[in-house]
Amino acid sequence: MTAAPVRLGIIGLGAMGTRLLAVASQHPDFDVRRVSDPNRSAEDFPGLSFSADSTDLVQADDLDAVYIATPPGLHERFSLAALATGKAVFCEKPLAVDLAEGRRMAEAAKRAGVATAVNFALSDQASVAEIERADVGDVLGVDIRLHFPRWPRPFQADARWLDEREQGGFVREVLSHFVYLTDRILGPLRVEVAGVDYAPGASEVAAHGLFRAGEVPVHVSGRAGMAGAERYEWILWGSRRSYLLRDWSELFVSDGGDWKPVELAGGSQAERLSLFAAAVRGADAGPGLADFAAALRVQEVIEAFHGAEVR
Incomplete structure (x- = not known):
C-alpha cells in the first residue's frame, strides 16, 4: 500500500524557500499544505494556506513536518516550536x-524522537558516494578553497542579512x-586556527583556517570581493x-597525473526530500541525510571562525 504523503508547511519564502516549494509541490511524497513569510502575501501563493505569522503554521495540527528557510537567527525559535508539537x-x-541555540x-x-534534517547540498550527491567507496590509500590532507567576486551572490541579492556580520x-x-x-x-574536526577578515560594517571578505580530523590536516581558504571567477x-x-x-557537482580524480573527470549521475533536492520523507515515516534514511547532531558539529567548526569557544 502506498504511504500517505507527508503534510508539509514551509516557513520562509525567499530564494531557498520558493525553490523547495517548487520541488515539494511536484514531489509524490509531499502534500504542501501551508506556507508563511511576513514579507510575502497570499496572492503570491494561490491554492495554499498562507499566513504572515509563522507561529500559526508551526502550531497547525494538519502538518507532519515543517521546512524552515528563514534567516538562521530564527531557526531555533521555529524548530523548537515544531518539535514540541511532534512535527519533523x-x-x-x-x-x-549561536552555539547555545x-x-x-x-x-x-x-x-x-522525530526526524530532523539540515539541507546540506552535498549530503546525497553521487560525487560524495563515489569518494566514500574509493580506495585513496592514506588520507594526507584536505584543502577547501572558496572564491566569490560578489557577496552575496546575485541570486541572493534581496537577502540583505547575508552581508551582515550577525547572521x-x-x-x-x-x-x-x-x-x-x-x-x-x-570524522569530527578539531580547531587549530580559524579566523576571518571583515569588510567595514559587513560580513567577511576573507577566511583562513587549519583543522584536523584525527591527524589529517584540513586547510580552509576563502575570499570575497576580488576580481576573478566564482569557484x-x-x-x-x-x-x-x-x-x-x-563547483558542487564536478568530480575529478588523479592517480598521480592530471585531473580526470569522473562520470556521475544522481543527487538533487528532490532526492533529498525523498530521504526526508522516509525518515519522517520512521525509516533509516542512511548517510544521505544530515540530522541536527551532524549539523551541530558543523556549526561548532563554522563559529570558530567568528571567535566562538568550542568545547
Whole structure:
C-alpha cells in the first residue's frame, strides 16, 4: 500500500524557500499544505494556506513536518516550536549562529524522537558516494578553497542579512557545506586556527583556517570581493588517489597525473526530500541525510571562525 504523503508547511519564502516549494509541490511524497513569510502575501501563493505569522503554521495540527528557510537567527525559535508539537523538521543551514541555540536544537531533536534534517547540498550527491567507496590509500590532507567576486551572490541579492556580520557571510552560508562533507568523510574536526577578515560594517571578505580530523590536516581558504571567477573546490589528497570536487557537482580524480573527470549521475533536492520523507515515516534514511547532531558539529567548526569557544 502506498504511504500517505507527508503534510508539509514551509516557513520562509525567499530564494531557498520558493525553490523547495517548487520541488515539494511536484514531489509524490509531499502534500504542501501551508506556507508563511511576513514579507510575502497570499496572492503570491494561490491554492495554499498562507499566513504572515509563522507561529500559526508551526502550531497547525494538519502538518507532519515543517521546512524552515528563514534567516538562521530564527531557526531555533521555529524548530523548537515544531518539535514540541511532534512535527519533523527540515531546516536550512547553518543550524544556528549561536552555539547555545544549536545545542538546544540538537538536544530537543533527540528528546522529540522525530526526524530532523539540515539541507546540506552535498549530503546525497553521487560525487560524495563515489569518494566514500574509493580506495585513496592514506588520507594526507584536505584543502577547501572558496572564491566569490560578489557577496552575496546575485541570486541572493534581496537577502540583505547575508552581508551582515550577525547572521551572514560566506563562511556560514557556503563553507558549512564543505565542512559537513569533510566531517562525513573523515570524522569530527578539531580547531587549530580559524579566523576571518571583515569588510567595514559587513560580513567577511576573507577566511583562513587549519583543522584536523584525527591527524589529517584540513586547510580552509576563502575570499570575497576580488576580481576573478566564482569557484568552489574541495580536494581530498590521498597517497594512492586524490579527488577534486569543483563547483558542487564536478568530480575529478588523479592517480598521480592530471585531473580526470569522473562520470556521475544522481543527487538533487528532490532526492533529498525523498530521504526526508522516509525518515519522517520512521525509516533509516542512511548517510544521505544530515540530522541536527551532524549539523551541530558543523556549526561548532563554522563559529570558530567568528571567535566562538568550542568545547
